[in-house]
Amino acid sequence: MERGSPRILVRDSGFQDDDWRGEFIQWSGEGDRSALPHGVALDVENTVPAEDIVPLFGRIALIRIAFPSHMDGRGFSLARYLRLLGYRGRLRASGCFLADQYAMARRSGFDEVEIDPTLAERQPEEQWLFRANWRTHDYRERLGRRL
């Protein structure tokens, strides 16, 4: 997937420029974990088992999960499971995304969604803001489910 700048972040307040200045390290779950520096940002595919990332939690500042297609919902489950396993760092969804999926991302434990400028042009900010009230009307909250 093209990761060229400028990246646009969608948060509850709307569009903003990416404030993450560091590098992203592509991580497939294999390789020497101790080589990863502290405060790193990881790029992961949506097929990486959440359990494999657990030993790194203390070292990671940000995890960016790829959404290869807006029809592929694996990233939502991965995000939620990472949260259940105790990840408290920043969590970002990136790739093919619909504004209508913004509330799903937030409810699954993502902090933000990263989109490219062409997508932002076709699905402008107000369409994302329309779903920014993701805390309301959530049946899971009513059933007392913690994330």
Place this chain on the structure above:
Amino acid sequence: MYRYDSFDREFVRNRVAQFRQQVERRIDGSLTEEEFKPLRLMNGLYLQLHAYMLRVAIPYGTLDSRQMRQLARIAERWDKGYGHFTTRQNVQFNWPRLKDVPDILDALADVEMHAIQTSGNCVRNVTADHFAGAAADEIADPRPTAELLRQWSTDHPEFAFLPRKFKIAVSGSPVDRAVTRAHDIGIRIVRNGAGEIGYEVSVGGGLGRTPVIGTVIRDFLPEGDLLPYVESILQVYNAIGRRDNKFKARIKITVGEHGIEAFRQRVEERFRIQRRAFEGADRARFEDIRTMFAAPAYIEAPTGAFDAALARDPAFRSFVDTNLHPHRNPDYAIVTVSLKAHGATPGDATAEQMRVIADLAERYGHDEIRISHEQNCILPHVHRRDVPAVHAALREANLATANVGLASDIIACPGMDYCNLATARSIPIAQGIATRVKERGDERQVGDLKIKISGCVNACGHHHVGHIGILGLDRAGAENYQITLGGDGTETAALGERTGPGFASDDVVPAVDRLIDTYLELRSDEDEAFLATYRRVGMQPFKAALYPDAALATGG
């Protein structure tokens, strides 16, 4: 019955507002058709052969007279005056215009209904035993469980983009009337040795092009663990279900490829973590829901009118024989209203018929109606003294067909008359068989016989679990129908076995005719039903009757 509170009401209204905006965005071009598709599907809107089709959920098949009248109004105002009840306890409107759909959804919201998650790769409308809350043989009412699952799965953020659709059914009785084993998750309420109520959970059942009977993954799940356990199954499926091939994406394939043991292990691992996420509010909610499904205030009155009608009126006797089922209150009966008049389209009801049923429910039925996966309507609570009046009113509306469970009570998908997936017509075959059965005049002697027809391999007509299953295919541009025998959707679930080469559309009715003749010759006595005879004698004699020439040539 479950009643919306302000949360449900606001949720559904909000959802309509979102869909209204999505329709506008599709029209102004900010959504492509590819992007709009999953959004309209999540709101039950299909693009069919001739027009859009809106599929409205009837959660666990329960509705009241006000809701039924609203369906009638929608059918008249925005459609062609009728609706089609489906094998998944939904009702379909076949001719709405895109621009009207948000208004239809608002009209549904007015009566606490919606079309949410009736299509798309998400958890679909949760279905249940259509005799729930009334059946004499029930361990517990499955509807509170189904309603809890409905709430939990509604707009679930993780599971709106699964590999494929996901169907859950709940049964509360040892007799499985909800075809649970043919669902992605089947839930049966059971009692353990200590007398506690819990769930037997099966997984990976499904019909379609690769029919599979579900496998039990937990034989006793405590009631309180339901949501975390089901959520764990869905999480595992979402992560490892195949996305490379649509035809291999259902959970039955996932379970088959990984094996039930490995799948169970993954689920149990998740479940250990998942359990911590639920802190008890779901249990309190479940108790609240349960109180809403309390039994109606039964009338205490003599049942003499029922006995008198039975002695006097043979038509009434026939109706009672087939269309009544035992109620947990012996003074009451469960009355099934057949939507299968001989020669009619199975499952279709006109607005006028819907109003008749609504009126009867209100007047005689504690205001409750059920829709069955067998595409009939049910008045679950009728005092026996009122059954003659109900029968008389149904006769007047041409709704008193006394054929429930008989050969003409056929399940059929919409087929090529409506559906863009279909490869053959289903409805005319069902009409032809029912008409022939009526001509034979021995439907009652033949007894319990489930004929189910699908117009393509997706098996919406449940043909795999029909005693006689019929599958319509396209063979070089001509409709061709394969026949299977011995299928069973109940607690003794089995898939039907193919008889051999298919039949041209004109030859299907005579083939079914020969199957019925063969059964009548072979049955040990009048009490041995078609399925029992088939299980005893096997395929061979039926095959010989279907393919007489082949039998001569090959000796069988």
